[in-house]
Amino acid sequence: MRRPLDKFRDDNLKLRLALRAAPLGIWDWNLETNEMSYSPRARAICGFSPDESITIEKVRAVTYPADLPVTSEQARMALDPEIRNNEPYEYRLVRADTGEIRWALAYGEVVFQRSGDTVKAVRFLGTIEDITARKQAENALREAELRQRLAIDAARMAVWELDVPADRLMVTPELNRMFGLAEDSCPTVGELRTLLGPGDLERITEIRSRAADLADPYFEAEFRCRFPDGSLRWRLLRAEVQNFPSGEPKRIIGVLMDIDERKRGDEQKHLLLREVHHRVKNSLSVIQALATQSFGRSAANPAALNGFLGRLAALAKATDLAVAQQGQPFSLTDLIVGVARPFLSPNRFELHGKDIKLPARMNVPLALVFNELCTNAAKFGALSNAEGTVSIEWETTARGIELHWRESGGPPVPTKLDQGFGLRLILDVLPVEFGSAQIDPLPSGISCHILIANPG
Numbered sequence: 001m002r003r004p005l006d007k008f009r010d011d012n013l014k015l016r017l018a019l020r021a022a023p024l025g026i027w028d029w030n031l032e033t034n035e036m037s038y039s040p041r042a043r044a045i046c047g048f049s050p051d052e053s054i055t056i057e058k059v060r061a062v063t064y065p066a067d068l069p070v071t072s073e074q075a076r077m078a079l080d081p082e083i084r085n086n087e088p089y090e091y092r093l094v095r096a097d098t099g100e101i102r103w104a105l106a107y108g109e110v111v112f113q114r115s116g117d118t119v120k121a122v123r124f125l126g127t128i129e130d131i132t133a134r135k136q137a138e139n140a141l142r143e144a145e146l147r148q149r150l151a152i153d154a155a156r157m158a159v160w161e162l163d164v165p166a167d168r169l170m171v172t173p174e175l176n177r178m179f180g181l182a183e184d185s186c187p188t189v190g191e192l193r194t195l196l197g198p199g200d201l202e203r204i205t206e207i208r209s210r211a212a213d214l215a216d217p218y219f220e221a222e223f224r225c226r227f228p229d230g231s232l233r234w235r236l237l238r239a240e241v242q243n244f245p246s247g248e249p250k251r252i253i254g255v256l257m258d259i260d261e262r263k264r265g266d267e268q269k270h271l272l273l274r275e276v277h278h279r280v281k282n283s284l285s286v287i288q289a290l291a292t293q294s295f296g297r298s299a300a301n302p303a304a305l306n307g308f309l310g311r312l313a314a315l316a317k318a319t320d321l322a323v324a325q326q327g328q329p330f331s332l333t334d335l336i337v338g339v340a341r342p343f344l345s346p347n348r349f350e351l352h353g354k355d356i357k358l359p360a361r362m363n364v365p366l367a368l369v370f371n372e373l374c375t376n377a378a379k380f381g382a383l384s385n386a387e388g389t390v391s392i393e394w395e396t397t398a399r400g401i402e403l404h405w406r407e408s409g410g411p412p413v414p415t416k417l418d419q420g421f422g423l424r425l426i427l428d429v430l431p432v433e434f435g436s437a438q439i440d441p442l443p444s445g446i447s448c449h450i451l452i453a454n455p456g
Helices: 004-019 039-044 056-061 067-080 132-154 171-176 189-193 200-213 260-296 302-325 331-343 360-379 419-432
Strands: 024-030 036-040 089-094 101-115 118-130 158-164 218-226 232-243 249-258 349-352 389-397 400-409 435-442 444-451
Touching: 024 039, 036 039, 039 118, 067 089, 067 101, 067 118, 067 132, 158 171, 171 249, 200 218, 200 232, 232 260, 331 349, 331 360, 360 444
Parallel strands: 349 389
Antiparallel strands: 024 036, 024 118, 089 101, 101 118, 158 249, 218 232, 232 249, 389 400, 400 444, 435 444
Protein backbone atom coordinates (compact mmCIF):
# COMPACT_ATOMS: atom_id res chain seq x y z
CA MET A 1 0.00 0.00 0.00
CA ARG A 2 1.36 3.39 -0.99
CA ARG A 3 2.14 5.82 1.79
CA PRO A 4 0.64 9.36 1.77
CA LEU A 5 4.14 10.79 1.43
CA ASP A 6 4.74 8.80 -1.76
CA LYS A 7 1.47 10.04 -3.23
CA PHE A 8 2.39 13.62 -2.33
CA ARG A 9 5.76 13.24 -4.07
CA ASP A 10 4.12 11.76 -7.17
CA ASP A 11 1.55 14.53 -7.35
CA ASN A 12 4.25 17.12 -6.84
CA LEU A 13 6.35 15.58 -9.63
CA LYS A 14 3.37 15.56 -11.97
CA LEU A 15 2.71 19.21 -11.17
CA ARG A 16 6.32 20.16 -11.86
CA LEU A 17 6.29 18.27 -15.15
CA ALA A 18 3.06 19.97 -16.19
CA LEU A 19 4.44 23.39 -15.36
CA ARG A 20 7.63 22.68 -17.29
CA ALA A 21 5.67 21.48 -20.31
CA ALA A 22 3.41 24.54 -20.23
CA PRO A 23 5.08 27.97 -20.28
CA LEU A 24 3.52 28.91 -16.94
CA GLY A 25 4.97 30.88 -14.08
CA ILE A 26 3.80 30.50 -10.46
CA TRP A 27 3.18 33.36 -8.04
CA ASP A 28 2.24 33.25 -4.37
CA TRP A 29 1.12 36.24 -2.29
CA ASN A 30 1.10 35.76 1.49
CA LEU A 31 -1.57 38.23 2.54
CA GLU A 32 -0.71 38.00 6.23
CA THR A 33 2.97 38.93 5.79
CA ASN A 34 2.55 40.71 2.41
CA GLU A 35 5.46 38.64 1.07
CA MET A 36 5.42 37.57 -2.58
CA SER A 37 7.09 34.59 -4.19
CA TYR A 38 7.64 34.30 -7.95
CA SER A 39 8.92 31.22 -9.77
CA PRO A 40 11.83 31.63 -12.23
CA ARG A 41 9.41 31.49 -15.15
CA ALA A 42 7.14 34.12 -13.56
CA ARG A 43 10.15 36.38 -12.96
CA ALA A 44 11.26 36.00 -16.60
CA ILE A 45 7.79 36.92 -17.88
CA CYS A 46 7.70 40.10 -15.77
CA GLY A 47 11.36 41.00 -16.31
CA PHE A 48 12.36 40.60 -12.66
CA SER A 49 15.91 39.49 -11.88
CA PRO A 50 16.40 35.97 -10.44
CA ASP A 51 17.38 37.18 -6.95
CA GLU A 52 15.48 40.38 -6.27
CA SER A 53 12.68 40.45 -3.75
CA ILE A 54 9.18 40.90 -5.15
CA THR A 55 6.66 43.27 -3.59
CA ILE A 56 3.10 44.17 -4.50
CA GLU A 57 4.38 47.63 -5.45
CA LYS A 58 6.77 46.09 -7.99
CA VAL A 59 3.97 43.94 -9.41
CA ARG A 60 1.80 47.01 -9.83
CA ALA A 61 4.74 48.91 -11.36
CA VAL A 62 5.15 46.35 -14.19
CA THR A 63 1.42 46.38 -14.93
CA TYR A 64 0.50 48.52 -17.95
CA PRO A 65 -1.01 51.73 -16.47
CA ALA A 66 -4.25 51.49 -18.45
CA ASP A 67 -4.75 47.89 -17.27
CA LEU A 68 -3.95 48.48 -13.59
CA PRO A 69 -7.57 49.33 -12.66
CA VAL A 70 -8.67 46.06 -14.29
CA THR A 71 -6.17 43.88 -12.42
CA SER A 72 -6.87 45.70 -9.14
CA GLU A 73 -10.59 45.07 -9.52
CA GLN A 74 -9.93 41.40 -10.34
CA ALA A 75 -7.86 41.09 -7.15
CA ARG A 76 -10.53 42.86 -5.09
CA MET A 77 -13.26 40.47 -6.27
CA ALA A 78 -11.01 37.46 -5.71
CA LEU A 79 -10.18 38.52 -2.13
CA ASP A 80 -13.80 39.30 -1.23
CA PRO A 81 -15.15 36.23 0.64
CA GLU A 82 -18.64 37.07 -0.62
CA ILE A 83 -17.52 36.99 -4.29
CA ARG A 84 -14.41 34.79 -4.45
CA ASN A 85 -13.96 35.46 -8.16
CA ASN A 86 -11.40 33.15 -9.80
CA GLU A 87 -11.98 33.93 -13.48
CA PRO A 88 -8.81 34.22 -15.60
CA TYR A 89 -7.97 37.63 -16.98
CA GLU A 90 -5.67 39.11 -19.61
CA TYR A 91 -3.63 42.25 -19.17
CA ARG A 92 -0.47 43.93 -20.40
CA LEU A 93 2.91 44.01 -18.71
CA VAL A 94 5.75 46.51 -19.03
CA ARG A 95 8.80 44.34 -18.43
CA ALA A 96 10.94 45.62 -15.56
CA ASP A 97 14.23 44.97 -17.37
CA THR A 98 13.56 46.06 -20.97
CA GLY A 99 10.38 48.14 -20.83
CA GLU A 100 8.89 45.90 -23.53
CA ILE A 101 5.12 45.59 -23.49
CA ARG A 102 3.90 41.98 -23.31
CA TRP A 103 0.51 40.33 -22.89
CA ALA A 104 -0.12 38.02 -19.91
CA LEU A 105 -2.86 35.60 -18.89
CA ALA A 106 -3.31 35.17 -15.13
CA TYR A 107 -5.23 32.63 -13.05
CA GLY A 108 -5.64 33.11 -9.30
CA GLU A 109 -7.16 31.23 -6.39
CA VAL A 110 -7.52 32.62 -2.85
CA VAL A 111 -7.17 30.61 0.33
CA PHE A 112 -9.62 31.77 2.96
CA GLN A 113 -9.46 31.13 6.71
CA ARG A 114 -12.29 31.28 9.18
CA SER A 115 -11.80 32.70 12.67
CA GLY A 116 -15.05 32.58 14.62
CA ASP A 117 -17.60 34.40 12.54
CA THR A 118 -14.97 36.10 10.41
CA VAL A 119 -13.65 34.80 7.07
CA LYS A 120 -10.58 36.40 5.64
CA ALA A 121 -8.18 35.82 2.75
CA VAL A 122 -4.77 34.62 3.88
CA ARG A 123 -3.09 33.56 0.67
CA PHE A 124 -3.44 34.32 -3.04
CA LEU A 125 -1.80 31.85 -5.48
CA GLY A 126 -1.88 31.58 -9.22
CA THR A 127 -0.20 31.21 -12.57
CA ILE A 128 0.97 33.67 -15.20
CA GLU A 129 1.53 32.95 -18.90
CA ASP A 130 3.03 35.10 -21.66
CA ILE A 131 0.39 35.14 -24.44
CA THR A 132 1.95 37.90 -26.54
CA ALA A 133 2.33 35.69 -29.62
CA ARG A 134 -1.31 34.64 -29.44
CA LYS A 135 -2.52 38.23 -29.03
CA GLN A 136 -0.38 39.37 -31.95
CA ALA A 137 -1.86 36.60 -34.11
CA GLU A 138 -5.38 37.58 -33.03
CA ASN A 139 -4.69 41.24 -33.80
CA ALA A 140 -3.22 40.34 -37.19
CA LEU A 141 -6.30 38.24 -37.95
CA ARG A 142 -8.64 41.06 -36.95
CA GLU A 143 -6.70 43.52 -39.09
CA ALA A 144 -6.78 41.11 -42.03
CA GLU A 145 -10.53 40.66 -41.60
CA LEU A 146 -10.96 44.42 -41.41
CA ARG A 147 -8.92 44.96 -44.56
CA GLN A 148 -10.91 42.25 -46.31
CA ARG A 149 -14.18 43.83 -45.21
CA LEU A 150 -13.04 47.27 -46.37
CA ALA A 151 -11.94 45.82 -49.72
CA ILE A 152 -15.25 43.99 -50.12
CA ASP A 153 -17.23 47.13 -49.25
CA ALA A 154 -15.10 49.32 -51.53
CA ALA A 155 -15.55 46.90 -54.42
CA ARG A 156 -19.29 46.65 -53.71
CA MET A 157 -19.06 42.89 -53.35
CA ALA A 158 -21.26 40.36 -51.56
CA VAL A 159 -19.73 37.19 -50.14
CA TRP A 160 -21.87 34.07 -50.48
CA GLU A 161 -21.70 30.34 -49.76
CA LEU A 162 -23.80 27.52 -51.19
CA ASP A 163 -24.29 24.17 -49.43
CA VAL A 164 -24.51 22.02 -52.56
CA PRO A 165 -26.11 18.82 -51.13
CA ALA A 166 -28.75 20.85 -49.29
CA ASP A 167 -29.02 23.49 -52.07
CA ARG A 168 -28.97 26.10 -49.29
CA LEU A 169 -27.45 29.54 -49.71
CA MET A 170 -25.98 31.74 -47.00
CA VAL A 171 -27.96 34.95 -47.43
CA THR A 172 -26.48 38.28 -46.31
CA PRO A 173 -27.78 41.88 -46.51
CA GLU A 174 -25.16 42.60 -49.20
CA LEU A 175 -26.36 39.66 -51.28
CA ASN A 176 -29.98 40.76 -50.94
CA ARG A 177 -29.07 44.25 -52.13
CA MET A 178 -27.36 42.75 -55.18
CA PHE A 179 -30.75 41.27 -56.16
CA GLY A 180 -32.74 44.36 -55.27
CA LEU A 181 -34.31 42.72 -52.21
CA ALA A 182 -34.80 44.06 -48.70
CA GLU A 183 -31.78 43.57 -46.42
CA ASP A 184 -33.74 41.32 -44.05
CA SER A 185 -35.14 39.09 -46.83
CA CYS A 186 -34.60 35.33 -46.62
CA PRO A 187 -34.95 34.15 -50.23
CA THR A 188 -34.33 30.52 -51.12
CA VAL A 189 -31.88 29.44 -53.80
CA GLY A 190 -34.82 28.63 -56.07
CA GLU A 191 -36.28 32.10 -55.61
CA LEU A 192 -32.99 33.77 -56.48
CA ARG A 193 -32.65 31.62 -59.58
CA THR A 194 -36.00 32.90 -60.83
CA LEU A 195 -34.55 36.43 -60.73
CA LEU A 196 -31.81 35.64 -63.26
CA GLY A 197 -32.08 37.00 -66.79
CA PRO A 198 -33.32 34.74 -69.60
CA GLY A 199 -30.81 31.99 -70.35
CA ASP A 200 -28.32 33.16 -67.69
CA LEU A 201 -28.84 30.20 -65.34
CA GLU A 202 -28.10 27.76 -68.15
CA ARG A 203 -25.00 29.73 -69.12
CA ILE A 204 -23.68 29.78 -65.54
CA THR A 205 -24.29 26.03 -65.25
CA GLU A 206 -22.43 25.43 -68.52
CA ILE A 207 -19.44 27.53 -67.40
CA ARG A 208 -19.27 25.66 -64.10
CA SER A 209 -19.49 22.30 -65.92
CA ARG A 210 -16.62 23.24 -68.24
CA ALA A 211 -14.47 24.19 -65.25
CA ALA A 212 -15.33 20.87 -63.56
CA ASP A 213 -14.35 18.95 -66.70
CA LEU A 214 -10.94 20.63 -66.54
CA ALA A 215 -10.64 19.90 -62.79
CA ASP A 216 -10.54 23.66 -62.22
CA PRO A 217 -12.18 24.61 -58.90
CA TYR A 218 -12.59 28.24 -59.97
CA PHE A 219 -15.08 29.74 -62.38
CA GLU A 220 -16.67 33.11 -63.08
CA ALA A 221 -19.65 34.27 -65.07
CA GLU A 222 -21.53 37.45 -65.86
CA PHE A 223 -25.32 37.42 -65.55
CA ARG A 224 -28.32 39.69 -65.21
CA CYS A 225 -30.75 39.82 -62.30
CA ARG A 226 -34.25 41.21 -62.51
CA PHE A 227 -35.12 43.89 -59.96
CA PRO A 228 -38.64 44.37 -58.57
CA ASP A 229 -39.18 47.28 -60.99
CA GLY A 230 -38.53 44.91 -63.91
CA SER A 231 -35.10 46.30 -64.84
CA LEU A 232 -32.16 43.99 -65.49
CA ARG A 233 -28.87 44.66 -63.68
CA TRP A 234 -25.50 43.10 -64.52
CA ARG A 235 -23.58 41.12 -61.89
CA LEU A 236 -20.25 39.25 -61.94
CA LEU A 237 -20.03 35.95 -60.08
CA ARG A 238 -16.65 34.51 -59.03
CA ALA A 239 -16.59 31.21 -57.17
CA GLU A 240 -14.55 28.27 -55.90
CA VAL A 241 -15.97 24.74 -55.67
CA GLN A 242 -14.89 22.61 -52.70
CA ASN A 243 -15.45 18.86 -53.05
CA PHE A 244 -15.95 15.90 -50.79
CA PRO A 245 -13.13 13.29 -50.83
CA SER A 246 -15.34 11.35 -53.27
CA GLY A 247 -15.13 14.21 -55.73
CA GLU A 248 -18.73 15.35 -55.38
CA PRO A 249 -19.18 19.11 -54.78
CA LYS A 250 -19.58 19.95 -51.10
CA ARG A 251 -19.92 23.72 -51.15
CA ILE A 252 -19.35 26.69 -53.42
CA ILE A 253 -18.05 29.94 -51.98
CA GLY A 254 -17.53 33.16 -53.83
CA VAL A 255 -18.29 36.81 -54.30
CA LEU A 256 -20.83 38.76 -56.31
CA MET A 257 -19.90 42.14 -57.82
CA ASP A 258 -21.97 44.94 -59.27
CA ILE A 259 -20.78 45.49 -62.85
CA ASP A 260 -23.95 47.11 -64.16
CA GLU A 261 -22.36 50.53 -64.71
CA ARG A 262 -19.41 49.04 -66.58
CA LYS A 263 -21.60 46.83 -68.77
CA ARG A 264 -23.89 49.72 -69.67
CA GLY A 265 -20.85 51.84 -70.45
CA ASP A 266 -19.59 49.07 -72.73
CA GLU A 267 -22.97 48.92 -74.45
CA GLN A 268 -22.91 52.68 -75.02
CA LYS A 269 -19.39 52.48 -76.45
CA HIS A 270 -20.47 49.64 -78.72
CA LEU A 271 -23.47 51.61 -79.96
CA LEU A 272 -21.24 54.63 -80.59
CA LEU A 273 -18.70 52.47 -82.42
CA ARG A 274 -21.44 51.00 -84.61
CA GLU A 275 -22.69 54.49 -85.41
CA VAL A 276 -19.18 55.64 -86.33
CA HIS A 277 -18.76 52.50 -88.42
CA HIS A 278 -22.02 53.20 -90.23
CA ARG A 279 -20.95 56.76 -91.00
CA VAL A 280 -17.48 55.65 -92.17
CA LYS A 281 -19.01 53.00 -94.46
CA ASN A 282 -21.35 55.63 -95.90
CA SER A 283 -18.40 57.95 -96.45
CA LEU A 284 -16.45 55.20 -98.20
CA SER A 285 -19.44 54.48 -100.43
CA VAL A 286 -19.68 58.16 -101.36
CA ILE A 287 -15.93 58.26 -102.08
CA GLN A 288 -16.28 55.15 -104.20
CA ALA A 289 -19.11 56.69 -106.23
CA LEU A 290 -17.24 59.95 -106.66
CA ALA A 291 -14.08 58.13 -107.74
CA THR A 292 -16.00 56.02 -110.27
CA GLN A 293 -17.63 59.10 -111.74
CA SER A 294 -14.38 61.08 -111.79
CA PHE A 295 -12.25 58.31 -113.31
CA GLY A 296 -15.04 57.31 -115.69
CA ARG A 297 -15.32 60.78 -117.22
CA SER A 298 -11.63 61.13 -117.79
CA ALA A 299 -9.00 59.36 -119.75
CA ALA A 300 -7.43 57.96 -116.58
CA ASN A 301 -6.14 54.42 -116.58
CA PRO A 302 -8.96 52.06 -115.45
CA ALA A 303 -6.34 50.11 -113.50
CA ALA A 304 -5.83 53.15 -111.28
CA LEU A 305 -9.55 53.18 -110.52
CA ASN A 306 -9.55 49.48 -109.68
CA GLY A 307 -6.53 49.89 -107.41
CA PHE A 308 -8.16 52.80 -105.61
CA LEU A 309 -11.42 50.90 -105.16
CA GLY A 310 -9.48 47.93 -103.85
CA ARG A 311 -7.87 50.10 -101.21
CA LEU A 312 -11.27 51.42 -100.22
CA ALA A 313 -12.48 47.83 -99.89
CA ALA A 314 -9.53 47.03 -97.64
CA LEU A 315 -10.35 50.02 -95.45
CA ALA A 316 -13.95 48.88 -95.26
CA LYS A 317 -12.87 45.37 -94.26
CA ALA A 318 -10.57 46.73 -91.58
CA THR A 319 -13.41 48.90 -90.29
CA ASP A 320 -15.74 45.89 -90.18
CA LEU A 321 -13.19 43.93 -88.18
CA ALA A 322 -12.60 46.82 -85.78
CA VAL A 323 -16.32 47.04 -85.06
CA ALA A 324 -16.60 43.30 -84.58
CA GLN A 325 -13.78 43.46 -82.00
CA GLN A 326 -15.18 46.66 -80.42
CA GLY A 327 -11.77 48.30 -80.44
CA GLN A 328 -10.12 45.31 -78.77
CA PRO A 329 -7.10 43.37 -80.13
CA PHE A 330 -7.98 41.66 -83.41
CA SER A 331 -7.17 38.28 -84.89
CA LEU A 332 -4.42 38.28 -87.53
CA THR A 333 -5.94 35.20 -89.17
CA ASP A 334 -9.37 36.84 -89.44
CA LEU A 335 -7.85 39.94 -91.03
CA ILE A 336 -5.85 37.99 -93.64
CA VAL A 337 -8.81 35.80 -94.55
CA GLY A 338 -11.14 38.81 -94.74
CA VAL A 339 -8.89 40.85 -97.05
CA ALA A 340 -7.96 37.87 -99.24
CA ARG A 341 -11.51 36.55 -99.60
CA PRO A 342 -12.20 38.25 -103.00
CA PHE A 343 -9.06 36.57 -104.37
CA LEU A 344 -9.61 33.14 -102.84
CA SER A 345 -10.09 30.07 -105.02
CA PRO A 346 -9.48 26.39 -104.25
CA ASN A 347 -5.86 25.62 -103.28
CA ARG A 348 -4.57 29.10 -104.14
CA PHE A 349 -3.71 30.26 -100.57
CA GLU A 350 -1.80 28.43 -97.84
CA LEU A 351 -1.88 29.95 -94.35
CA HIS A 352 0.59 28.82 -91.67
CA GLY A 353 0.84 30.15 -88.14
CA LYS A 354 -0.85 30.20 -84.77
CA ASP A 355 -3.49 32.86 -84.41
CA ILE A 356 -2.09 36.06 -82.88
CA LYS A 357 -3.94 38.99 -81.37
CA LEU A 358 -2.71 42.39 -82.49
CA PRO A 359 -3.61 45.87 -81.16
CA ALA A 360 -6.44 47.71 -82.90
CA ARG A 361 -4.08 50.44 -84.20
CA MET A 362 -2.51 47.92 -86.62
CA ASN A 363 -5.80 46.92 -88.17
CA VAL A 364 -5.94 49.39 -91.06
CA PRO A 365 -2.19 49.35 -91.96
CA LEU A 366 -2.12 45.55 -92.19
CA ALA A 367 -5.34 45.46 -94.18
CA LEU A 368 -3.78 47.85 -96.71
CA VAL A 369 -0.60 45.73 -96.90
CA PHE A 370 -2.41 42.51 -97.71
CA ASN A 371 -4.76 44.24 -100.11
CA GLU A 372 -1.78 45.59 -102.08
CA LEU A 373 -0.08 42.19 -102.11
CA CYS A 374 -3.28 40.40 -103.19
CA THR A 375 -4.02 42.99 -105.87
CA ASN A 376 -0.47 42.82 -107.27
CA ALA A 377 -0.58 39.00 -107.27
CA ALA A 378 -3.93 39.02 -109.11
CA LYS A 379 -2.70 41.49 -111.75
CA PHE A 380 0.89 40.41 -112.31
CA GLY A 381 1.82 37.53 -110.04
CA ALA A 382 0.82 34.09 -108.83
CA LEU A 383 -2.93 34.78 -108.84
CA SER A 384 -2.95 36.05 -112.43
CA ASN A 385 -3.02 32.51 -113.86
CA ALA A 386 -4.64 29.20 -112.95
CA GLU A 387 -1.59 27.48 -111.45
CA GLY A 388 0.04 29.99 -109.07
CA THR A 389 -0.22 29.82 -105.30
CA VAL A 390 0.45 32.12 -102.38
CA SER A 391 1.89 31.05 -99.02
CA ILE A 392 1.42 33.33 -96.01
CA GLU A 393 3.34 32.38 -92.86
CA TRP A 394 3.78 34.16 -89.55
CA GLU A 395 5.55 33.42 -86.31
CA THR A 396 6.64 35.09 -83.09
CA THR A 397 10.42 35.40 -82.76
CA ALA A 398 12.83 37.26 -80.53
CA ARG A 399 12.63 40.19 -82.97
CA GLY A 400 8.83 40.41 -82.86
CA ILE A 401 6.14 39.04 -85.18
CA GLU A 402 7.50 38.12 -88.60
CA LEU A 403 5.20 37.69 -91.63
CA HIS A 404 6.28 36.06 -94.91
CA TRP A 405 4.34 36.36 -98.19
CA ARG A 406 5.68 34.00 -100.88
CA GLU A 407 4.30 33.56 -104.38
CA SER A 408 5.07 30.65 -106.70
CA GLY A 409 3.84 29.35 -110.05
CA GLY A 410 3.12 32.75 -111.52
CA PRO A 411 4.58 34.56 -114.55
CA PRO A 412 8.29 35.42 -114.51
CA VAL A 413 9.07 38.28 -112.18
CA PRO A 414 11.22 41.14 -113.44
CA THR A 415 14.43 41.66 -111.49
CA LYS A 416 13.50 45.29 -110.92
CA LEU A 417 9.99 46.06 -109.78
CA ASP A 418 8.04 49.13 -110.81
CA GLN A 419 7.89 51.42 -107.79
CA GLY A 420 4.17 52.12 -108.05
CA PHE A 421 1.99 53.48 -105.28
CA GLY A 422 1.33 50.00 -103.84
CA LEU A 423 5.00 49.15 -103.37
CA ARG A 424 5.76 52.59 -101.98
CA LEU A 425 2.90 52.16 -99.52
CA ILE A 426 4.42 48.91 -98.24
CA LEU A 427 8.09 49.93 -98.31
CA ASP A 428 7.94 53.58 -97.21
CA VAL A 429 4.80 54.24 -95.21
CA LEU A 430 3.98 51.04 -93.36
CA PRO A 431 7.42 50.36 -91.82
CA VAL A 432 6.70 53.35 -89.58
CA GLU A 433 3.93 51.26 -88.00
CA PHE A 434 5.84 47.99 -87.95
CA GLY A 435 9.60 47.99 -87.95
CA SER A 436 10.66 46.92 -91.43
CA ALA A 437 9.31 45.67 -94.75
CA GLN A 438 11.26 44.06 -97.60
CA ILE A 439 10.10 42.88 -101.06
CA ASP A 440 12.26 40.54 -103.14
CA PRO A 441 11.45 39.72 -106.82
CA LEU A 442 12.51 36.06 -106.73
CA PRO A 443 12.31 33.94 -109.91
CA SER A 444 9.58 31.83 -108.29
CA GLY A 445 7.50 34.90 -107.48
CA ILE A 446 7.25 37.94 -105.24
CA SER A 447 8.46 37.47 -101.66
CA CYS A 448 7.63 39.99 -98.94
CA HIS A 449 8.90 39.98 -95.38
CA ILE A 450 7.28 42.23 -92.76
CA LEU A 451 8.52 42.62 -89.20
CA ILE A 452 6.24 43.92 -86.46
CA ALA A 453 8.91 44.84 -83.98
CA ASN A 454 6.66 46.21 -81.25
CA PRO A 455 3.25 44.58 -81.44
CA GLY A 456 2.26 45.43 -77.83
